Amino acid sequence: MKQVRVVCAHDCPDMCSLIASVEDGKVVRIQGDPDQPYTAGFACGKVNRDSDLVNSPERIKTPLKRSGPKGSGQFTPIGWDQALDDISTRWKAIIKESGPLALLGYAYSAHQGLMNRGLVNGFFHALGSSRLQAGTVCDTCCEVAWDATVGPVGSADPQSVVHSDLVISWGADLAATNVHFWALCEEGRKQRGLKVVVIDPRRTRSAKAADLYLPIRIGTDAALALGIMHILVRDGLADRDYIAKKTLGFDAVERDILPKFPPKRVAEITGLKVEDIETLAAMYGKAKAALIRLGEGMTRLAAGGQALRSVALLPGVTGHYDVKGGGALLLTAASCDLNYNAIRKPSGPATSRMINHLRLGEDLLNMKDPPIRALYVSANNPVVTCPEVHKVRQGLMREDLFTVVHDPFLTDTAKYADIVLPASTYLETDDLYRAYGAYWMQWGQQAAKPQGEARSNFEVAQALAKRMGITDRIFTLSPQDAAKELLKGATGPAGAADHATIFAGTPISIAHEWSGQPFKTPSGKLEFYSEHLATQGLSPVPDWEPDAIESADAAKWPLRLLTAPGYFQAHTAFSGVGFLRGREGKPCCILHPDDASKRGLADGAEVRLFNERGQVGLVLKVSDEVQPGVVLVPGQRPVGEAVSGTINMLCSDRYTDMGEGATYQSTFLDVGPWTQQVAAE
Numbered sequence: 026m027k028q029v030r031v032v033c034a035h036d037c038p039d040m041c042s043l044i045a046s047v048e049d050g051k052v053v054r055i056q057g058d059p060d061q062p063y064t065a066g067f068a069c070g071k072v073n074r075d076s077d078l079v080n081s082p083e084r085i086k087t088p089l090k091r092s093g094p095k096g097s098g099q100f101t102p103i104g105w106d107q108a109l110d111d112i113s114t115r116w117k118a119i120i121k122e123s124g125p126l127a128l129l130g131y132a133y134s135a136h137q138g139l140m141n142r143g144l145v146n147g148f149f150h151a152l153g154s155s156r157l158q159a160g161t162v163c164d165t166c167c168e169v170a171w172d173a174t175v176g177p178v179g180s181a182d183p184q185s186v187v188h189s190d191l192v193i194s195w196g197a198d199l200a201a202t203n204v205h206f207w208a209l210c211e212e213g214r215k216q217r218g219l220k221v222v223v224i225d226p227r228r229t230r231s232a233k234a235a236d237l238y239l240p241i242r243i244g245t246d247a248a249l250a251l252g253i254m255h256i257l258v259r260d261g262l263a264d265r266d267y268i269a270k271k272t273l274g275f276d277a278v279e280r281d282i283l284p285k286f287p288p289k290r291v292a293e294i295t296g297l298k299v300e301d302i303e304t305l306a307a308m309y310g311k312a313k314a315a316l317i318r319l320g321e322g323m324t325r326l327a328a329g330g331q332a333l334r335s336v337a338l339l340p341g342v343t344g345h346y347d348v349k350g351g352g353a354l355l356l357t358a359a360s361c362d363l364n365y366n367a368i369r370k371p372s373g374p375a376t377s378r379m380i381n382h383l384r385l386g387e388d389l390l391n392m393k394d395p396p397i398r399a400l401y402v403s404a405n406n407p408v409v410t411c412p413e414v415h416k417v418r419q420g421l422m423r424e425d426l427f428t429v430v431h432d433p434f435l436t437d438t439a440k441y442a443d444i445v446l447p448a449s450t451y452l453e454t455d456d457l458y459r460a461y462g463a464y465w466m467q468w469g470q471q472a473a474k475p476q477g478e479a480r481s482n483f484e485v486a487q488a489l490a491k492r493m494g495i496t497d498r499i500f501t502l503s504p505q506d507a508a509k510e511l512l513k514g515a516t517g518p519a520g521a522a523d524h525a526t527i528f529a530g531t532p533i534s535i536a537h538e539w540s541g542q543p544f545k546t547p548s549g550k551l552e553f554y555s556e557h558l559a560t561q562g563l564s565p566v567p568d569w570e571p572d573a574i575e576s577a578d579a580a581k582w583p584l585r586l587l588t589a590p591g592y593f594q595a596h597t598a599f600s601g602v603g604f605l606r607g608r609e610g611k612p613c614c615i616l617h618p619d620d621a622s623k624r625g626l627a628d629g630a631e632v633r634l635f636n637e638r639g640q641v642g643l644v645l646k647v648s649d650e651v652q653p654g655v656v657l658v659p660g661q662r663p664v665g666e667a668v669s670g671t672i673n674m675l676c677s678d679r680y681t682d683m684g685e686g687a688t689y690q691s692t693f694l695d696v697g698p699w700t701q702q703v704a705a706e
């Protein structure tokens with residue numbers, strides 16, 4: 026048996042270093058690497074099963090060509106040469122008639138390797154096609170809010186938690202989405218008496234284990250953060266020196282905003298108890314090194330940017346941004362400076378028409394001059410994960426749209442394709458990785474040859490570039506030589522690493538020498554007042570107000586959607602593993618016992634979730650892990666697994682206040698019984 030050092034490429038902040046055991050050319054086991062301190066010898070419960078993912082009998086073996094009506098999922102196997110010829114012939118004809126803007130590359134993050142993720146985008150960049158404004162389904166809201174507050178720079182190092190005496194997990198279910206940080210928190214609790222607070226509308230696994238849990242009302246985090254600031258100021262716990270030296274605009278917040286948020290009003294807005302708000306503020310104000318783990322959960326709604334920004338300002342009031350083990354942890358990638366353009370922007374026009382990732386349906390249906398005539402989907406499953414799924418499907422049904430999907434599995438999206446290309450999984454590729462939630466970089470080697478005729482994103486981008494007459498050198502290089510282009514001119518710790526160490530697969534720490542949280546805002550300070558936001562017509566200071574559209578919808582519908590990660594299914598990336606599908610259970614929704622009994626609905630019943638967009642059928646779980654008035658739907662599951670449909674059928678494509686992100690949780694709805702009559706509607 027051979028052991029190969031690989032890197033986990035799933036969309037996850039931890040970027041584990043893994044050991045793949047390979048027997049007769051087949052990956053038989055995956056384990057966490059004991060020699061990488063953050064991975065610390067364990068992989069999560071999903072990736073422990075990645076030998077099942079790579080060897081899944083459900084994988085696509087060859088390219089496929091549609092043989093039935095659009096969306097029917099009927100295909101005939103074809104060879105790669107024919108598939109690539111068909112694609113390039115169609116694309117050339119479309120470009121000739123309508124120009125390159127009629128093409129859209131819709132590639133995202135399922136392979137986190139810098140080349141397998143980046144070169145597909147690089148190919149479409151070089152082609153001059155319409156460009157994807159990527160990540161609006163995910164993290165653009167939190168990123169833009171962070172940038173407006175702290176600047177485009179990495180946040181705290183998760184490993185600095187060994188110096189913390191308080192961790193606040195705010196809108197993140199660490200036991201699901203950040204298990205290595207969670208493990209460090211657990212260790213700190215046992216060894217040093219570290220306290221953990223969880224702020225989440227769902228009593229998550231992390232919340233159950235916490236020292237203090239605040240079941241906040243969805244979308245009210247800014248009010249809570251401002252309420253804590255109010256108490257810190259009231260009780261003389263604000264660090265006036267830090268505020269004067271390192272922040273901008275606190276005086277305006279103190280004068281105009283904080284008086285509006287006394288504990289009693291904050292309790293009314295957030296649904297929390299005044300005592301809990303006071304306890305949290307006192308814990309935070311008195312902690313020596315308090316680290317806030319900012320989760321994306323609080324940003325997946327209309328005023329998500331304002332929420333994240335308000336919370337990210339808290340360590341500026343106590344000065345904890347200057348304390349080792351204090352501050353805030355969101356994303357880290359902005360502090361890793363590599364030559365990304367070598368891969369992502371080899372050539373092509375400086376600007377192009379942008380297509381918002383979450384408005385795929387709308388743009389497939391209504392974009393003009395030219396309309397989108399060719400779509401290439403890679404490492405994405407928008408028929409499940411994108412809001413306004415009905416529009417996405419309608420768009421994909423267009424007879425005049427030529428769709429290619431590259432994926433290891435015949436996903437719900439692939440079923441709408443004209444040509445499906447089999448993708449290799451990360452275990453079958455070479456790539457260079459840097460974490461987005463930790464300070465590590467590592468070269469991951471191919472552990473096994475691809476199953477069937479599968480090819481990597483990198484290879485397919487190169488093959489398509491050749492066929493389309495693109496001549497940039499990057500499309501001719503081996504993965505290792507391409508990675509060297511990424512490293513050329515890199516600065517900081519990533520630039521200092523030597524090639525021999527990197528390509529031996531050694532995990533490389535890319536943490537900067539610590540001297541407090543740096544700020545890269547226009548003022549060079551932490552911006553309580555942001556002129557940049559003011560120029561966009563947004564409140565330049567943190568604030569909380571009810572959202573008019575949400576309030577109108579809440580008056581029509583009794584329940585609000587809470588969206589949270591699946592423990593054993595991350596979006597649809599592991600849906601090809603039968604064991605994990607079973608562990609996650611049938612796609613479900615969770616209602617508080619009061620809401621279930623009001624509707625005469627019992628645990629285990631098939632229920633109908635509906636609003637003006639449509640209906641979906643899920644299995645009901647009755648639990649007080651959510652508050653009354655909320656319906657929780659964990660994960661986004663493929664249509665075939667549910668009673669009927671997928672949750673994003675009920676979500677609109679409205680944007681967040683910052684970053685034009687997705688507002689899944691600004692969805693209001695009701696739940697009722699699922700009957701034969703309903704099913705027929």
Ligand SMILES: Nc1nc2c(c(=O)[nH]1)N[C@H]1C(S)=C(S)[C@@H](COP(=O)(O)OP(=O)(O)OC[C@H]3O[C@@H](n4cnc5c(=O)[nH]c(N)nc54)[C@H](O)[C@@H]3O)O[C@H]1N2
Pocket residue numbers: 036133134135136141162163164325403404405406407409410411431432433434436448449450451482588589590595596597598599660661672673676689
């Ligand atoms: N309602 C609701 N919707 C949401 C969210 C939510 O909280 N609520 N969360 C959103 C978030 S945060 C995100 S990031 C998106 C995720 O949405 P998607 O990006 O659509 O994520 P997945 O469903 O994981 O789909 C990834 C696809 O890539 C394939 N794949 C895996 N490896 C490779 C590879 O190497 N090459 C290629 N070509 N394909 C590969 C997988 O088989 C899978 O089909 O969903 C968003 N949607």
Ligand SMILES: Nc1nc2c(c(=O)[nH]1)N[C@H]1C(S)=C(S)[C@@H](COP(=O)(O)OP(=O)(O)OC[C@H]3O[C@@H](n4cnc5c(=O)[nH]c(N)nc54)[C@H](O)[C@@H]3O)O[C@H]1N2
Pocket residue numbers: 036037038163164195196197198199201202203224225226227229241242243244245246319320321322323324325587588589590591592593594595596660690
């Ligand atoms: N197991 C697993 N791991 C994953 C993923 C997965 O789907 N499953 N997805 C991966 C991806 S693509 C991403 S982007 C990250 C995202 O990881 P996170 O940053 O953790 O964000 P979310 O998963 O969207 O939401 C986390 C929590 O926010 C809570 N929440 C929802 N609304 C609010 C609110 O208004 N206020 C507060 N305070 N909390 C709220 C939810 O109940 C949920 O428990 O995780 C990655 N890791």
Ligand code: SF4
Pocket residue numbers: 033034035036037038039040041068069070071072204205
């Ligand atoms: S915790 Fe995240 S990085 Fe680690 S193995 Fe699991 S999915 Fe991969």
Ligand SMILES: [Mo]
Pocket residue numbers: 036162163164
């Ligand atoms: Mo995401």
